[in-house]
Amino acid sequence: MTHPDPTGRADHGASERALDRRGFLSLATAGVAGSALSVTVGSMTPARASEATPKAAAGTTARKRELRAMWISSVVNIDWPSRTGLSTDELKAEYLHWLDVAVGMHLNAVFVQVRPTADAFWPSPYEPWSQYLTGTQGGDPGFDPLAFVVAETHARNLELHTWYNPYRVSMQTDPTKLVPEHPARQHPDWVWPYGGKLYFDPGLPEAREHIYAAILHSVEHYDVDGVHFDDYFYPYPVAGQTLPDAATYAEHGGGFATIEDWRRHNVDEFVRTVSERIKELKPWVKFGISPFGIWRNASTDPRGSETGGSQSYDLQFADTRKWVLEGWLDYINPQIYWQFGLAVADYAKLVPWWADVAATSGTHLYIGEALYKVTSGVFTDPAELSNHLTFCAEVTEQGTPVHGNVYFSAVHVPQDPQGSMSRVFADHYSHPALVPTMPHLPGTAVERPTLTHARRERDGVRLRWVDATPHRRRATSFAVYRAAGDRVPVDVEDATQLLGTVRSDGHVLQSFTDATAVGGERYTYAVTALDRLWNESAPSRSRTAG
Secondary structure, three states, X not given: OOOOOOOOOOOXXXXXXXXXXXXXXXXXXXXXXXXXXXXXHHHXXXXXXXXXXXXXXXXXXXXXXXXXXXXXXXXHXXXXXXXXXXXXXXXXXXXXXXXXXXXXXXXXXXXXEEEOOOOEOOOOOXXXXXXXXXXXXXXXXXXXXXXXXXXXXXXXXXXXXXXXXXXEEEOOOOHHHOOOOOHHHHOHHXXXXXXXXXXXXXXXXXXXXXXXXXXXXXXXXXXXXXXXXXXXXXXXXXXXXXXXXXXXXHHHOOOOOOHHHHHHHHHHHHHHHHHHHXXXXXXXXXXXXXXXXXXXXXXXXXXXXOOOOOOHHHHOOOOHHHHHHOOOOOEEOOEOOXXXXXXXXXXXXXXXXXXXXXHHHOOEEEEEEEOHHHHXXXXXXXXXXXXXXXXXXXXXXXXXXXXXXXXXXXXXXXXXXXXXXXXXXXXXXXXXOEOOOOOOOOOOOOXXXXXXXXXXXXXXXXXXXXXXXXXXXXXXXXXXXXXXXXXXXXXXXXXXXXXXXXXXXXXXXXXXXXXXXXXXXOXXXXXXEEOOOOOEOOOOOOEEEO
16 A cells, blocks of 8 residues: 655665565565564554644544545455464454554554455455465364454444455466465466566456456455455556566557556556446446555546656556546545645645546545654654545535545554544544435435434433334434434534444444533434435434433
8 A cells, every 4th residue: 555655766765664665575475574563452452542742733533424434454464363373262352453443543544455455354265274374375264254344344333345356366476385275386378577567467358357256256246335445456667677578568468569568458458357247236236446545646647636756547558537437436546745835745735636637527536645754753743644534625615526535554553653543532523424326326215213212221322213114114223413402403414423333233232332421411312224325314303311
């Protein structure tokens, strides 16, 4: 997820290299980085806003609807699992703690990497078990990690986007190190080495068909909310090396004037086809991509951004702007991993550019945030990330929405470098938020629940309500709102009155305990129903307790 210096320079500082993800992945293949980002369950503590003392106040926002997410990386054990060789109980405990971190930060989604290198975190008929689970490719972890991830993520009413690397086969180049049944060994003509790794050849239709099948198997068999790719398409350029696809171009590149145009066409076809097949299987599953933050510079193409960095259109043959304009994506999540004022890639220039592009097709825009750059010291202002969110809210107010932010990566969230995430929490995330709706996806006409009970008990105020609609129209979850005072109006459009959400247990009678209710205070409550796409019913009749 971390990408190279936007200027294209090979060396961009020792402190940056220390936590640059591409550099980290390279070290890992040489066996150097195994413990560099390892964590233990006991060390993962959610950040708390009260523990930070900001030196300067950033702008504050309270948005009822915005995506708040973090990437949970599995490749080379960056986040989860933190290392190989964990027991089943340890694997589960680590993932549950990441969910605790997400809930503690009032996040509402996680992007979990389940296919890092043509392998799987579920029993796939197409690819072997991931080596990042047990340490051995093909090693059965003794349970179904993806089934566990789905169940536990939804139990906390977090949205789950399963994250796949499409073309990467291995973090090394020797096919004989893969298990014998691996598709790269069964079809050696599908792969080529480049930059110390093995890749499926994006120009081969049969290789693409395999990737579709491998990814869509999980979509078909698991209750995921979204399918997510990051920034790896054709590999990032490596000095002195040439992509070994001349023979494929000669065979399949007829009608294209240049090999570059053909490569872009290959990636376009891949993105379009995945999008179509997801919707054929499950029309409600979202599809999104997190590309490198610069499509093209305006100096190269007048449609580009006012930047001077590397261009994904030219270097990775990823025409990310086209994917948005064609409507192939439900959301675009560009990695704008730079600070305000950086000449070659200014956050203040890139966010409005992407917002303008996304608004053209109604595609949701989530901004990828480089939390790791606070850890590494590149972001010197502890309020940098909080200021990013303030700016995103300002861009939204101008009519070109920024629908949320995603943090790379999970391991840095509880570390709270320089109090940066505490600032984000205090300035922007002190109240929960609902995931933004996508009107173009098929929703369910959920009906407002009947709030029957609000009573003070020893552990807080206990709410009970009834969702008596037909089963196929039952709510997926519920939002609980609270206003201070006795029999006062509850404004469900006021973000500060959203108390939280709770997943439906599938029964007619539902309940929730407000453990934050202060003894002796009176509160008025209302509840709404939400479908799986976060479309919301009218509020229930309110009730007061204290």
